[in-house]
Amino acid sequence: GSSGINAEYGGYSSGVYAFGDLSEAQEQCALRNDCGGVTQEPYNDHRFTLRKGPALQNEQSPSGETAWVICDSAKRQGVENWCSFEDSYLYTYSSGNYAFENLSDAQKECALRRDCGGITQEPYNNNRYTLRRGPALQNEQSPSGETAWVLCD
DSSP states (O other): OEEETTOBOSSBOSSOOEESOHHHHHHHHHTOTTOOEEEEETTTTTEEEEEOOSSOBTTOOTTOOEEEEOOOGGGTTOGGGEEEEETOEESSBOSSOOEESSHHHHHHHHHHOTTOOEEEEETTTTTEEEEEOOSSEETTOOTTOOEEEEEOO
């Protein structure tokens, strides 16, 4: 998935749509046909809400909301679908072998894995490319100059 800082994402999904935990909200969103993403509402106890979408309102939230959207796995085809973000990273290594010497190999492997949300290059670790679970991009928040790649829309 990807996130947009200061973003929001459409109206609420049907049924229970508010959760206290991002992981739970993402799991519930993935199970619903009418959920396109999750929005955190800082003005409402920082709750995570399931949203219909259909379009991310990137950098347009008047109240500092953060949004996460579901990426379409059918788009996982090639390098042309990847966007890079400097000084950014994703949380948690993917399972199994997660370190690669070049970006191309890392992208190919990430596209095959269900637990890979993107790639983070580690300049402090021989510039290796690591597969990361994510799901949220920590955009411009890297304390060590990392670069992250996530699949683009």
